[in-house]
Amino acid sequence: MTETASSHRARASRLRGLSTRAGVHMVLAGYTLIAIFPVFLVILNSFKNRRGIFTDPLGLPGEGTFSLEGYATVLTQGDFATYFSNSLIVTVTALFLILWLGAMAAHALAEYRFRFNTLLGIYLILGIMVPIRLGTVAILELMVDLNLVNTLLALILVYTAQGLPVAVFILTEFMRTLSRDIKDCARVDGLSEYRIFFEVVVPLIRPVLATVAVFSMIPIWNDLWFPLILASGDATKTVTLGVQQFIGQYTVNWSAVLASLSIAILPVLGLYALFSRQLIAGITSGAVKG
Amino acid sequence: MSDPVTDTAKDVRTRRKRRRSGGLHIVVFLAPAVLIYSVFSIYPLVESLRLSLFDGLEDGTAVWAGLENYATLLFDPNWATQFWRAFWNNLVLFFIHMVVQNPLGLLLAALLSLAPRFGSAYRTLIFVPTLLSVVIVGFIWELILSPLWGVSETLLGTIGLAWLYQPWLGLESSALTTVSLISVWQYVGIPMMLIYAALLSIPDELIDAARVDGLNGWSIFWKVKLPLILPTLGIVAILTYIGNFTVSFDLIYSIQGALGAPNFATDVMGTLLFRTFFGQQLQVGDIHMGATIASMMFFIILVGVSIYLALVQRRLQRYEM
Known part of the structure; x- marks a missing residue:
């Protein structure tokens, strides 16, 4: 191949590379806009008065249209502080239980040989295929019997049961890949099986625990079904249910509706901005290993 | 995968360990997860299947209905x-x-x-x-x-x-x-x-x-x-x-x-x-x-x-x- 021919070809491929790159960016940027714009629009308009919302929905809030009246209505009418603390208590407690109990069970399944090991493993991950919601009728009866209706504990227990199968599945798979030597060393050093779990295994699985936390957290925080059925009382409402019912009452007050939506969105976006790097790294690495 | 020979050796060691501590730790590790999962996920599913085979009466009791509800x-x-x-x-x-x-x-x-x-x-x-x-x-x-x-x-x-x-x-x-x-x-x-x-x-x-x-x-x-x-x-x-x-x-x-x-x-x-x-x-x-x-x-x-x-x-x- 002569030198000119190869340089021609290099230039052609560079040009093609350039147009491909432009195409890639157009598709990705275009879809990013579609993904973000609706959220942006709601937050933008929540800072406007009624006139601003309707006459110029796409404009920035400015003189004559800027207003916080929606937020004022939401903060005086709705009990969003309570809803937030309820959601937080339920999500954090359930997440803690899922990770702790899930990791212990996964450790037992991955580490020890005992009768029914495989069978128990299959039993524990059945819940991935069978959504817990299908047992709602009986769950409500059970909660009535246990006197747990309208308590946060009811939600915590159900979400823990809901999250365990995925947690056990991912953690068991990962724990099987851990080296046995390090645990056997610890055994030789005389550590008890419990200390081996807490002091040797848990530090090793920390990155996977983060992945499982993300996977389990989103459906719990966003769930509408169980709060609606098990804990719809004023004192136990979660944010998702609170917003849903608040909007149901204030459908005609657009600034209040937009403000309540923004109040529910902003903390999630804030947390996401802080943790998105870890979160996405966790999802991708977890999926590769799982 | 590691060498099968050393694997078996480790299995023997693990098994010996298990026998020594009576396997109680396995129960401790597994019981909480199995309990919560069974009570709040599996039992309700089974109970729902059972309930679908019964019919409610006016006085609140249930009678066997077989597959009538499905029909x-x-x-x-x-x-x-x-x-x-x-x-x-x-x-x-x-x-x-x-x-x-x-x-x-x-x-x-x-x-x-x-x-x-x-x-x-x-x-x-x-x-x-x-x-x-x-x-x-x-x-x-x-x-x-x-x-x-x-x-x-x-x-x-x-x-x-x-x-x-x-x-x-x-x-x-x-x-x-x-x-x-x-x-x-x-x-x-x-x-x-x-x-x-x-x-x-x-x-x-x-x-x-x-x-x-x-x-x-x-x-x-x-x-x-x-x-x-x-x-x-x-x-x-x-x-x-x-x-x-x-x-x-x-x-x-x-x-x-x-x-x-x-x-x-x-x-x-x-x-x-x-x-x-x-x-x-x-x-x-x-x-x-x-x-x-x-x-x-x-x-x-x-x-x-x-x-x-x-x-x-x-x-x-x-x-x-």
Whole structure:
């Protein structure tokens, strides 16, 4: 191949590379806009008065249209502080239980040989295929019997049961890949099986625990079904249910509706901005290993 | 995998260890998870199946009904129309996710795997809707599509398509498609991430070898990468199928209410179950019919999963990477 021919070809491929790159960016940027714009629009308009919302929905809030009246209505009418603390208590407690109990069970399944090991493993991950919601009728009866209706504990227990199968599945798979030597060393050093779990295994699985936390957290925080059925009382409402019912009452007050939506969105976006790097790294690495 | 000889040696050691401590720690490790999971997940499912085989009497007691409730659900004109309509709507929902959400997720993942500049920014932003509560997503789109606000009309107007605008959520003909597309908008981040991760895990040597063999980017994608990520696509498909029967409730209940407005056009199994169990307007709540519908959903999911396991999983080779 002569030198000119190869340089021609290099230039052609560079040009093609350039147009491909432009195409890639157009598709990705275009879809990013579609993904973000609706959220942006709601937050933008929540800072406007009624006139601003309707006459110029796409404009920035400015003189004559800027207003916080929606937020004022939401903060005086709705009990969003309570809803937030309820959601937080339920999500954090359930997440803690899922990770702790899930990791212990996964450790037992991955580490020890005992009768029914495989069978128990299959039993524990059945819940991935069978959504817990299908047992709602009986769950409500059970909660009535246990006197747990309208308590946060009811939600915590159900979400823990809901999250365990995925947690056990991912953690068991990962724990099987851990080296046995390090645990056997610890055994030789005389550590008890419990200390081996807490002091040797848990530090090793920390990155996977983060992945499982993300996977389990989103459906719990966003769930509408169980709060609606098990804990719809004023004192136990979660944010998702609170917003849903608040909007149901204030459908005609657009600034209040937009403000309540923004109040529910902003903390999630804030947390996401802080943790998105870890979160996405966790999802991708977890999926590769799982 | 490590050397089988040392493996056995370690197994012997582990087994000896287990005998020494009586295996109590295994019970301690497993019991809490098994207990909570059995009581709040497995028992309710079994109990629901049992309840579907009984009928409630006026005085609150239940009598054995066998498969009568199922016969009612499938053949009684009052129930059958509702059941088949909801089932059909679920299938439509699943179909739209399969032809829109998953190919779109594949496209975005394929583009992201080329490692363009700002790739992580795109990835982060496209995932935002997935994090939001379905309730919030539902209301956002209800506002945006509302003829009262007119945002959609204005936006379509800027590209000269204002005449296209219709109150899609309120029309029987378009409500279900619109709801499905809203759900696609929210959840496309999940297939995107899963497929993206699978694409990243393909070893570079394979791609290099293909390039040396003279394949261009396009055929590398179709002939090398796509076959390698088929197992992931299978998992995405079955997750879409299961999610379609459960998660669809939240969105439809938020936007269209428990009656699947307009005129049941968006009624799915989830809303039918909710309505039957709790009662709605003139209808009295019915535990046993509710349990029957839940059990039908269980069987429908079971059929889907079995088909997946039998057909897809067996054919897909697992590539060790």
